[in-house]
Amino acid sequence: MxxxxxxxxxxxxxxxxxxxxxxxxxxxxxxxxxxxxxxxxxxxxxxxxxxxxxxxxxxxxxxxxxxxxxxxxxxxxRGCGPLVLTREGHDGDLSGATVAVPGDRTTAYLLFRLWSQDNPPARIEVVPFHQIMPGVADGTFDAGLVIHEARFTYPRFGLTALADLGEWWESDTGLxxxxxxxxxxxxxxxxxxxxxxxxxxxxxxxxxxxxxxxxxxxxxxxxxxxxxxxxxxxxxxxxxxxxxxxxxxxxxxxxxxxxxxxxxxxxxxxxx
Known part of the structure; x- marks a missing residue:
């Protein structure tokens, strides 16, 4: 078998x-x-x-x-961590934001929760990964947490990286x-x-x-x-x-x- x-x-x-x-x-x-x-x-x-x-x-x-x-x-x-994306011109304050994430037990979301402990967003929505960048671009979400190939493609959606959680993790831990x-x-x-x-x-x-x-x-x-x-x-x-x-x-x-x-x-x- x-x-x-x-x-x-x-x-x-x-x-x-x-x-x-x-x-x-x-x-x-x-x-x-x-x-x-x-x-x-x-x-x-x-x-x-x-x-x-x-x-x-x-x-x-x-x-x-x-x-x-x-x-x-x-x-x-190294250099392969999740990104927090927003629309261009966003002020970067997530305290009242709705953030789209690809799964509630993903490493990306866990890193996001550790990174945002002092200023957590107002709402989290778990959505299929392919919907995150279009949803941030059209205003459905204020920010989105993305992984993998989105590191190379997010500028096509007119988005900007608010944070690279891999860089944050590596600078904080050296790992x-x-x-x-x-x-x-x-x-x-x-x-x-x-x-x-x-x-x-x-x-x-x-x-x-x-x-x-x-x-x-x-x-x-x-x-x-x-x-x-x-x-x-x-x-x-x-x-x-x-x-x-x-x-x-x-x-x-x-x-x-x-x-x-x-x-x-x-x-x-x-x-x-």
Whole structure:
């Protein structure tokens, strides 16, 4: 029986998992792939719906009882954090604002809550990611929290970046930004074996980028090839191959600060 895998259709995930999902790794088990946005997988994983699943680091406090964090395959890095966008001319005061966010357990929203603790917005609305920038542009929302390819495309909507939460996080902690994690469901898959399959898949993607090109572009949600290339270069990095101590320290810092602020349940250190 195939293992169930859920990742996003974003270029970094399709690039990383191409070899694994296409049966190109001889030692790996067959994988049954589901594409879903991370706000969907965060809650689906809480129900135990997938054997291997991409989730937000912010969702880990609700998932680590049933899942184990894998040390590879996710999205963690520098210069790749979420942006808070507003229309040009906005005064930057969010105290009375309605802010659109892509999910209430996303790392982006958790970073936003930590950043805005002293001046939280009046209202938060969770909306599908593709509606955020158009909604800010047309005045439906006063501001929007965006991730991924929006870093490259938001000027097209006439928007301006009020804050780069990645820059804020890095300047405050000195650590990379922990965005998306890969989890293995306990009892369903051996985490060490799964990590080796994923690392092999990453290495194969780097060794022959053209092999995954058709698969990546077919699922890139109408992104132009140059944006796809920028996306992969930004989000697929050394931490994708191995979180290492620095990556785990970043996740620890995020979850520790969130728990201290009363935003998430506490979790044991990931470094032990």
């Amino acid at each position: 195939a293992l169930s895998l859920a990742v996003s259709p974003c270029p970094n995930d399709t690039f990383v998992f191409h070899a694994l999902v296409h049966g190109l790794i001889p030692a790996a088990e067959t994988v049954d792939l589901t594409f879903a946005d991370v706000d969907v997988t965060n809650t689906a994983a809480e129900r135990g719906e997938f054997d291997l699943v991409k989730v937000s680091y912010a969702a880990l406090p609700w998932l680590l009882g049933d899942y184990e964090l894998l040390p590879c395959g996710g999205a963690l890095g 990379p930004i922990p965005l998306g994690a890969i989890l293995a469901r306990k009892g369903a898959v051996d985490p060490q074996e799964a990590a080796e399959w994923i690392r092999t898949s990453v290495s194969m993607a780097w060794a022959d980028p053209d092999a995954s090109r058709e698969f990546v572009l077919a699922n890139a949600q109408e992104m132009e090839p140059d944006v796809v290339k920028q996306h992969i270069e930004l989000y697929v990095n050394e931490f994708t191959l191995d979180l290492g101590k620095e990556g785990l320290a970043a996740a620890d810092a995020l979850l520790g600060r969130a728990a201290a602020a009363g935003l998430t349940p506490p979790v044991p250190s990931l470094l032990t």
